[in-house]
Amino acid sequence: MLRLHRVEPDAALRADRATYPDRLIFHTPEWLNFVAECQNAEPLLATVTDSGQVVGHFTGLLTRRFGMRILGSPMAGWTTSYVGFNLRPGVSRRAALEALIPFAFGEAGAAHLEIRDRGLVPADLTGLGLRWDDAPTAVIDLNPPEDALFGAMASACRRNIRKAAKSGVTVEEVTPGPAFADEFYDQLRDVFAKQNLVPTYSVERVRSLIRHIGPAGNLLLLRARDAEGRGIATAVLPWYHRTMYFWGGASYREHQHLRPNETLIWHALRWARERGVTEFDFVGGNAYKTKYGTTEVAVPWARRSRSPLVAHLRDAAKQGFAFKQRTVARFTSAAK
Incomplete structure (x- = not known):
């Protein structure tokens, strides 16, 4: 016992x-x-x-x-x-x-x-x-080759990633800091406003996450920019040993036609795989995540x-x- x-x-x-x-x-x-x-x-x-x-x-x-x-x-x-x-x-x-x-x-x-x-x-x-x-979660096995990961995505998702690249969308890795937290949160408010809601937590939670996890080297922060260099989307991705987690993503509604969100995820998948991470966990089982070729796991x-x-x-x-x-x-x- x-x-x-x-x-x-x-x-x-x-x-x-x-x-x-x-x-x-x-x-x-x-x-x-x-x-x-x-x-x-x-x-x-x-x-x-x-x-x-x-x-x-x-x-x-x-x-x-x-x-x-x-x-x-x-x-x-x-x-x-x-x-x-x-x-x-x-x-x-x-x-x-x-x-x-x-x-x-x-x-x-x-x-x-x-x-x-x-x-x-x-x-x-x-x-x-x-x-x-x-409370199922959607995960992606990162062990297959990169072209197999891309091929496992829905065709519309692959088209969106290609469209973003042709439109001049680029992704940069950001050094952890409070300015990124404010940028992410401003975009998050815009995401929730689309559904007549407000975020479920304050900007201070994002700052706290970056303050505690950033120095340990287990936090990937990504920013997508449009062809004019404007920041249009962000993602917060903690990772540790074998798994990367999608903690949060946000984008401005007026730029979503450029498909920066799919581009951020694709960048994160490749970044994690190159560093020996074997699983990407979306932390939830929302239907929109299936387009990335996910498998549902019951938790x-x-x-x-x-x-x-x-x-x-x-x-x-x-x-x-x-x-x-x-x-x-x-x-x-x-x-x-």
Whole structure:
């Protein structure tokens, strides 16, 4: 039977955590510091033991909502894809999840737990008192040759990339800094305005991401320029070991006919592949992503609350945020 034990980070712990083959960028200290700053949260690290031997680690963050302690690994809205466990090969993820539940509501003192672990599948969740949503993600295998990657895209997508090149669209790699965050966010506002919405986070979150992840060398920032040299689109792409993630992309509506977004993705795919990255993760399964030749991977988002009241508050908060987003957008539009 597996058990979890909360631990404080030290050099030995960090060194051991870095050896796990399922480690993602979302488990790194830099990413945890980014989330902790933006969510006013406290990182929580725990070892997973089997008969006293460490066989894995759990990563999460504690925060407060409605006066209650919430353990997110991650929580919805944190712009963080998957956290959960790092486990030695052969260690059961279901058994680790089963051990997490009493730990979360006992030693961690949480009233609500959420987890999205890249290695968990729906069958791992049955019988544990968890609710979950299907939360598939779209990925691209970067192992095939470059011409095969391009050929796997929809014909319309390939035409758009060629059109952008003929129209003089170019892509440049940007040194991380706050100016890029402001540029990206201005374009993001324009993207959301198209749907009469406002962004789900502030520009400070983008600045925080760049501030924490940029110095580690695990962040690709791209800008597309038109033939006149104007910046028309941007992309934010964290990467670590085998995977690059599409954290965010934005473009001005008036220039979207030049197809800069497809060009940015194609540049990112080639850049990652050249550096030995073997997977590109779009972090979500929206239909528009299939044009890039993606494969859908199921990654359930599971949650459990100490009481039905806490679960109700969580769902109400999610619905309230969506309503607030639409309302703010309407008032903003009316004021222009």
